[in-house]
Amino acid sequence: MNITVxxxxxxxxxxxxxxSEMGNxxxxxxxxxxxxxxxxxGLIPLYEPGLEDLVKRNYKKSDLKFTNKLKEGIKNSNxxxxxxxxxxxxxxxxxxxxVLDVATEIGQVMSHDLIVVNKSTVPVGTxxxxxxxxxxxxxxRGAEYKVDVVSNPxxxxxxxxxxxxxxxxxxxxxxxxxxxxxxLKELYFPFTINHExxxxxxxxxxxxxxxxxxxxxATRISFMNEMANICERVGADINRVRExxxxxxxxxxxxxxxxxxxxxxxxxxxxxxxxxxxQDHDYDSHILKxxxxxxxxxxxxxxxxxxxRFGEDLYGHSFAMWxxxxxxxxxxxxxxPSVVIINKLIKLGAKIKAYDPQAMDVAKKYYFKNNPHVxxxxxxxxxxxxxxxxxxxxxxxxxxxxxxxxxxxxxxxKIIFDGRNQYHKEYLKSKGFEYYPIGxxxx
Ligand code: UDX
Numbered sequence: 001m002n003i004t005v006x007x008x009x010x011x012x013x014x015x016x017x018x019x020s021e022m023g024n025x026x027x028x029x030x031x032x033x034x035x036x037x038x039x040x041x042g043l044i045p046l047y048e049p050g051l052e053d054l055v056k057r058n059y060k061k062s063d064l065k066f067t068n069k070l071k072e073g074i075k076n077s078n079x080x081x082x083x084x085x086x087x088x089x090x091x092x093x094x095x096x097x098x099v100l101d102v103a104t105e106i107g108q109v110m111s112h113d114l115i116v117v118n119k120s121t122v123p124v125g126t127x128x129x130x131x132x133x134x135x136x137x138x139x140x141r142g143a144e145y146k147v148d149v150v151s152n153p154x155x156x157x158x159x160x161x162x163x164x165x166x167x168x169x170x171x172x173x174x175x176x177x178x179x180x181x182x183x184l185k186e187l188y189f190p191f192t193i194n195h196e197x198x199x200x201x202x203x204x205x206x207x208x209x210x211x212x213x214x215x216x217x218a219t220r221i222s223f224m225n226e227m228a229n230i231c232e233r234v235g236a237d238i239n240r241v242r243e244x245x246x247x248x249x250x251x252x253x254x255x256x257x258x259x260x261x262x263x264x265x266x267x268x269x270x271x272x273x274x275x276x277x278x279q280d281h282d283y284d285s286h287i288l289k290x291x292x293x294x295x296x297x298x299x300x301x302x303x304x305x306x307x308x309r310f311g312e313d314l315y316g317h318s319f320a321m322w323x324x325x326x327x328x329x330x331x332x333x334x335x336x337p338s339v340v341i342i343n344k345l346i347k348l349g350a351k352i353k354a355y356d357p358q359a360m361d362v363a364k365k366y367y368f369k370n371n372p373h374v375x376x377x378x379x380x381x382x383x384x385x386x387x388x389x390x391x392x393x394x395x396x397x398x399x400x401x402x403x404x405x406x407x408x409x410x411x412x413x414k415i416i417f418d419g420r421n422q423y424h425k426e427y428l429k430s431k432g433f434e435y436y437p438i439g440x441x442x443x
Contacts, residue, residue, distance in 0.1 A: 001187055004029060004073035004080040006102050008039060008066070010046065010161060010265070011119055011154045012083030017051060018165040020058035022190045027065050027073030036066045047331040047358045050162040070102075071109040079187065080106060082130070083119040083154075092272035093280075094123050103130040106147075107137020113146040115180050119154045121214075121270060123277050124207045127151050127174070150175040150184065151203045153210035158264065159329025166191060172199050174206020211277070214270040215288060220255050221262045222294040228258035228439025229301075238439030239421060258438045260393055260419030261299035263326030263335035268295070299340040302391055302417045305436045306345070309415070310388065315349030320383035320411070323394025324356035324363045331358040337419065338393045339367055346373045353383040357396050381406065389415035395422055404431040 001024045005016040008030040016028040030036055035045055042056040058064035067073060074080055084098040099120055106116060116134065118127055131149040138145060151174035156164035171188045175181050181200055192198065201209070228238040238258050246253035262268070271292050278285040310317060326336035333339060342352050355377045356363065368374040377383045380399060384390060384407050392399055400422055408414050414433040416423065421437045428435040429443045436442045 001025070001079065002077040003027070003187070004070070004077040006030075006070065006073075006080065006082050007084035007098075007120070008032075008035060008045075009083065009085055010048070010158065011156065012081070013039075013044070013046075013055070014048070014051060014156060014161045014165050015081055015083055015119060015154065016064060017054040017058060018162065018191075019187070020061075020064040021054055021166075023063070024187070025063055025065075025076070026058075027067055027077065029067055029070050029073050031068055033068055036068060039066050048161050049159065049329065054162060070105050074106065074110055074114065078113070079115045079117060079183065081117045081119050081152075086120050086122055086269075088269050088272060091276060093276040094121070094269070094273045096122065096126060096129065099126065100129065100133050103133035104137055107134040108141070110134075110138070110143075110145055110147070115148050115150060115183060117150045117152045117184070118207075119152055121153065121210050121266070121273075122151075122207060123211075123273060124204050126207060127203045148175065148177050148180045149203070150180060151206035152184065153206060155210070155213065158332055159327065168192065168197060170197050170199050172201065172206050172209055174201055174203040174209075176202060211270055211274045214266050215274050215291070217255055218262055218267040218271050218295070219287065219291045221257075221259075221267075222291040222298070224256055224258040225261070225298045225301075225438075226294055231439040232441060235441065236439075237441075241439075258421070259298075260302055260337045260341070260438065261295050263299075263333075263337055265332065265334045268292075268335040299337040300344060301438065302393070302419050302436075303341055303344045303348075305417055305442075306389070306391070307348070309434075309436070313349055314345060317349070317388040318351040318353055318386060318412075319345060320380075320387040320390045321352050321354040322356075322380055322383065322390060322392040322399050323359075323396055324354060324367075325359040325394050328394055328396045331356075331362050333359050333362050333367055336393075341391065341393060342368070342374065346371075350388075351375070353377050353385075353387060355380050355383045356394065357398055381410075384411045387411050388413050389417055391417045391419070392422060393419045395420040404428070404433065408432060 003024055004027045005012050006029045008028050016026045020026040044052045082102050084102055086094040089095040127149040134147050153172055173181055173184050231238040242256050245251050246256050271288055275285045275288045324338045325333055352374045360376055416433055417436045425435055425443055
């Protein structure tokens, strides 16, 4: 099939590259010419395992094309995916400006019947707005093409986006037009070849599913963080409790890890947007408001521990920051706990020596540009020289088994604040380290 994908961010680029890998001809459209030129050279603007190969290979075969001209893409396709950003508005709601701008342009340039598929995370009712906008533009031109707007939310995770797209748990298609549903099933069939993974529903439910899914996962994390905080107070170990409850198949083991808070481009934004949507429909979401509150407090959990250990005034202290991205496998630092923690520690007078396997460039460019209090190091060992303690916030594999003897020789205090429960308490104790994990007391 010939398809157009508008937006070359995480979702758009992965969608375009994966569809082209299955033999479709894909036009990726973006307004950012600089980004398009880089993509044509195989330079991917984000770190995502496997994506570079996919883009390079399919671009070379001409199955994947990059253009700033929407008209060129749409002229040659009968399906058009919208995968542009929906940033957070000041009041927490999803800002639909980009989505509706795209809809306007589609209406201005389309020259035959079109299936428009929304992949961006958008509030319930957006498909209607997109359709209305396109129809308005068509009317202005006196054109009478048929347009179907479908909701097809994307569930890919950063760091495993290509794999998630290639082997989806489910493909949700929100539409009431059987013909359109069949066309999309055909397009997605190669990704679902061994199992029937299509879930067909009305467009509103499809839009809501994406929010409900992220809200449920965020709730699990805030719930576990709250359990961890209670465990600590009553002398229980959250790791054992996690095993204990995860063994109940109704609960399951996955997504049950307490930590120093969730971040990323989805959970914080989507939880906020769903609270706002509920408000707009006269419902006060008690649970989601607390999910958000627990998470904001959890991002400061390690700072609280540090203050209890060193006092309120951290002047003269340097801390080794292990990890900056919001999770391993990505260079994304949006809503990352590391940013909140570092800024708070600096406010209290501390200096930071930071290292992350992927996110250093992003950190230098967008978060701590020319910040005299933050020093970026070449590796994890450099950060600990003369440090008052190590603070682990992202569970990259290379932080899993460091040489604690080497660290012990150069660090000022043998102390670790572990925001991701990566180490064994007893082992660290045997190495002479004070250890502050999440939800399992300290040594
Ligand atoms: C998420 C959803 O998983 C995905 O389906 C959706 O499309 C986009 O949002 P992503 O933001 O890439 O994906 O990250 P994910 O792996 O889900 O982790 C989100 C956050 O939760 C991270 O900050 C992570 O550290 C945290 N987390 C995750 C925990 O604290 N504990 C867990 O057990 C799992």
